[in-house]
Amino acid sequence: MKVKLLSVLSLLLILVSCDNSSDSTTTPNSAPKTQNSEVSEMTTEIQSKSNSKIGSFLQAGKICEILSADEVKTAFNIQSELRAEESNYGTLTCSYSWEPEDIEERRTRFLSNMQNAASGNAGKTSMREKLLDVNFTVALSEYSGTAKTFVPVKLSEEQLQQQIERAKEQAAKRLTDKQKEILGDSGASMMESMLRKNNNNLEVEGIGDAAYWSHVGQGSLHVLSGNINMIISPMIARTMEEDIDNAKSIAQLILK
Numbered sequence: 001m002k003v004k005l006l007s008v009l010s011l012l013l014i015l016v017s018c019d020n021s022s023d024s025t026t027t028p029n030s031a032p033k034t035q036n037s038e039v040s041e042m043t044t045e046i047q048s049k050s051n052s053k054i055g056s057f058l059q060a061g062k063i064c065e066i067l068s069a070d071e072v073k074t075a076f077n078i079q080s081e082l083r084a085e086e087s088n089y090g091t092l093t094c095s096y097s098w099e100p101e102d103i104e105e106r107r108t109r110f111l112s113n114m115q116n117a118a119s120g121n122a123g124k125t126s127m128r129e130k131l132l133d134v135n136f137t138v139a140l141s142e143y144s145g146t147a148k149t150f151v152p153v154k155l156s157e158e159q160l161q162q163q164i165e166r167a168k169e170q171a172a173k174r175l176t177d178k179q180k181e182i183l184g185d186s187g188a189s190m191m192e193s194m195l196r197k198n199n200n201n202l203e204v205e206g207i208g209d210a211a212y213w214s215h216v217g218q219g220s221l222h223v224l225s226g227n228i229n230m231i232i233s234p235m236i237a238r239t240m241e242e243d244i245d246n247a248k249s250i251a252q253l254i255l256k
Contacts, residue, residue, distance in 0.1 A: 221247035
């Protein structure tokens with residue numbers, strides 16, 4: 001039920017984001033561009049797009065070849081079997097998973113959590129702490145914008161409130177009765193929470209043409225390379241902060 005709820009909220013979040021992307025944004029302090037600087041920027045964009053290394057994996061439809069098993073095993077000191085599974089449900093994705101060294105400790109903690117839940121004494125446990133296997137996914141898709149427009153603009157509180165109200169209106173218009181039933185009374189607060197997380201992106205410098213960390217869900221690193229949007233979603237460490245560094249390492253490994 002929770003997975004369905006998150007799926008509906010994610011769908012609505014995408015709809016809202018699409019609406020926002022059409023809004024024009026100006027920077028008051030930016031200097032006016034000359035014709036030569038515009039031509040130079042356009043040339044740089046064209047060169048960047050044509051030289052995208054990871055674009056070849058998207059075109060070939062062989063995303064799991066973007067990283068070799070040896071590269072992943074060396075990067076994370078993996079002693080167990082590494083599994084790589086490709087999927088394509090609108091976005092070409094490869095999921096890498098393996099059994100961690102502390103698997104016995106994880107199993108013990110997992111059983112303990114189940115027993116506590118059965119007795120009504122379950123405490124708050126993060127998704128990362130519930131996993132037996134650890135994993136990360138790499139997804140590729142084409143991006144039609146530029147490096148300057150890749151990182152979402154952070155909204156003011158007033159703008160964010162307007163977005164939340166717009167999302168509520170869209171929910172009433174676009175969601176089916178069944179989807180509204182799934183959302184229930186808690187849907188509005190969860191939707192607001194997702195939108196606030198979506199507005200709390202962390203810009204990451206020094207990776208690709210542009211990059212940022214999204215706090216939505218369990219977190220993901222979005223990297224622009226040429227005209228390709230690469231999304232790395234790690235569930236390796238026990239905290240999101242550690243996994244931000246893991247995602248950076250994976251991105252650097254792919255783009256080297």
